[in-house]
Amino acid sequence: MNDQAQRLRDLVNRDPCTVARTVAVTSGKGGVGKTNIAINLALALINMNQKVALLDGDLGLANADLLLGVYPKYTLLDIVNGKRELSDIVIEGPLGLKVIAGGSGVYELANISQMGLDRLISAAIHLNGELDFLIVDTSAGLARKVIRVIMAVSEVLVVATSEPSSIADAYGLIKTILQREPEKEITILANMVRSPNEGLLVWQKINMMTSRFLQREVKYVGCVFFDPKVVSAVRAQQAFLLAYPGSSASRSVYSVAENLLTKAFLSANQVTANVRMPFGRNTFAN
Ligand SMILES: Nc1ncnc2c1ncn2[C@@H]1O[C@H](COP(=O)(O)OP(=O)(O)O)[C@@H](O)[C@H]1O
Numbered sequence: 001m002n003d004q005a006q007r008l009r010d011l012v013n014r015d016p017c018t019v020a021r022t023v024a025v026t027s028g029k030g031g032v033g034k035t036n037i038a039i040n041l042a043l044a045l046i047n048m049n050q051k052v053a054l055l056d057g058d059l060g061l062a063n064a065d066l067l068l069g070v071y072p073k074y075t076l077l078d079i080v081n082g083k084r085e086l087s088d089i090v091i092e093g094p095l096g097l098k099v100i101a102g103g104s105g106v107y108e109l110a111n112i113s114q115m116g117l118d119r120l121i122s123a124a125i126h127l128n129g130e131l132d133f134l135i136v137d138t139s140a141g142l143a144r145k146v147i148r149v150i151m152a153v154s155e156v157l158v159v160a161t162s163e164p165s166s167i168a169d170a171y172g173l174i175k176t177i178l179q180r181e182p183e184k185e186i187t188i189l190a191n192m193v194r195s196p197n198e199g200l201l202v203w204q205k206i207n208m209m210t211s212r213f214l215q216r217e218v219k220y221v222g223c224v225f226f227d228p229k230v231v232s233a234v235r236a237q238q239a240f241l242l243a244y245p246g247s248s249a250s251r252s253v254y255s256v257a258e259n260l261l262t263k264a265f266l267s268a269n270q271v272t273a274n275v276r277m278p279f280g281r282n283t284f285a286n
């Protein structure tokens, strides 16, 4: 594990442009909205003048390409097999978003070899040199491969909903990450909430557990509202940010993007029990 981490660090250090940020969008439990968040966050950041790429790192069931309506000729599998260079599998999505497609349901990718994963991650980190953000959409859970993808990025955004199982699984994932990398930057994003307070509560519950049992606080990047427009956009294979720019989901994604961009993360000492947070572009401004 340490050799692995060291190799990745060496790769990053060799890259002349290490200013860019690599952000994994992950969760303990599946179906909480990771892929939708990853795509729409990436597009929101582009609209905020950032250079962004999306790596579909959901190694078992890649689907970012489906949601974006783009169909790659080559996928990560070709890179893993050493048949293609990264430039061959980067495709242009909406707003010029660079998408590195995983290859839907490819068995070999789900059973990727250690060397293959190294190639994948190092290739992605290399691409990162030209970018402000590399957003990595991962699969859910504690599988070793998911954890290793998470270890390779600089920031981890854990998506959770208000369902108790989602909150419990988010805690489990954070515990695993921190056991391996105690200093890892982890933030919580609450998805499918019906009010800002519901989002805050999701984060506070997770933060209470990490503070008590792991002696570590996690910060809050904001929430995305539950919005039927998300479901409509998914059906139409479109990003909701583009199909429904004025929807509450889109507006909340812009808030999250702004907080992510400016690193305006909320920490527990900024919030007292009954505080009501306003929700707008300056969500966390004093
Ligand atoms: N903010 C939201 N509002 C309403 N429905 C949502 C929202 N986010 C996700 N969903 C629903 O959850 C489903 C799963 O989302 P997806 O991004 O594929 O999750 P994951 O990648 O975590 O498995 C979507 O197809 C959509 O129906």
Ligand SMILES: [Mg+2]
Binding pocket: 034, 035, 036, 058, 063, 137, 138, 139
């Ligand atoms: Mg997904």
